[in-house]
Amino acid sequence: MDNVALVKPTIELKKQYLEFYTEWKESGEVMIPWVIEKDPSDFEAMLAFIENNSKGVNLPEGWVPDSTYWLVDSEKNVVGAVNIRHSLTKNLLNAGGHIGYGIRPSARKKGYATQILALSLEKTKELGIEKVLVVCDKGNIGSAKTIIKNGGLPDKDFIEDDGNVINRFWIYNT
Template identity: 50%
Template structure:
């Protein structure tokens, strides 16, 4: 796991990104972060959309700048993380600063814990001093990942449909 790192999206990753998305789709589980679950038929446009999201001038109203990274061991893509550079009212309750996911075939190996740790380092580089991470109350694995990375529970948010979203803060100062 020492070789794990986060890398930004590039056109050279096409086969690896498509393989990762295909595995997730075949598994039937939610693709997280949702930023990667977009049309890839024009892969260069897919890459451009992900990279443009980092620039406030190029994002849609109501969105915040964000950076998408892929978790890799140097050979394959294992998951993805999306770091929102700031929070809006929606993200304060649901989504937080970082969304992350590990592809189905490699879950349960501690990769998400390492991935979130790496994403927190990137968030700190962006100037985020206190990161909000959220997960549905039913997502026990994600809750443990957040807690292992120093998450301190805050008041949960209850969505209109009754879904309870747990909220955790992680200090990044120092």
Template identity: 45%
Template sequence: MEKITLVPPGKNHEAAVHDYTEEHLSVGEDSLHGSSLLTEMESYSAWLTHLTRQSNKKTVAPDWVVSTTLIAIREKDQKMVGTIDIRHELNEFLREFGGHIGFGVRPTERGKGYATEILRLGLDYCKMLGLEKVMVACYKENIPSAKTIRKNGGILEKEFIHEDGNMVQVYWIHLSKIQ
């Protein structure tokens, strides 16, 4: 795995984000995990505006929490390999299902360790926010995500059947116990 960094998406990342999105759509994935409604926005600039609003307690949407969405850029070639959405706190919905963190990796870069590194870097960000522990959830059938969470110190707390019929696993990561 090549070295990556997490950065806030800016106007200069529009082409990379578009390419990332198109790759997901081309393999039939219309939901991009960890991208804070990217595929639901009318334009890239609308998404950037949405992210700015979500990052501030005064402007965050009702029923949402303050969050930071970052993109993972491979340093060697500046290719966008993933996204991560870090929620600074939990509301009722997130406590039940979503958790503090959602993350995703582009299809052609999966299985190379990027998800593990994106989550690790995201946990470092959570430490900077002053969080002591974070919740991360995934569908049980998503074995790569479950492995990624466990590699980063995730301890399975519970499993339950979501209203969509899928089994959900809820993990907690105690930030003081990871390096």
């Protein structure tokens, strides 16, 4: 597997990000984390939105500051994205967690998910988050394995109003 790094979204990676975004959009799959659903047609505005969220500026009611990073390989291809919430609301405690991440469809099953979560845990340390909540849908076996591989300890599941079961895991950042 290529050397990978988490980087802050930048204009220099516009072409690579648009390739990432387009591939995911064309797959028809749910875009995870939520922030990659943001329309990148005004790329500078999207970058400003991401930067403002990390600083807690202009957040919608009930939102918490969050940091977004892109996982890039040695050729600067964007292979994944992660969104790290700086704190948890009641809803995030039940079903969102601190870290939401996703790997582009063509890059899955190559170890990138394990890498992005491990690198994200380093970012949570920098934020002073010692007990990190990571969640996934009960049917997402690959994600559950990735979380456990990164030290995730199962906690009580949460059942959403529509019956979807959310597996909840805590990772101690020591």
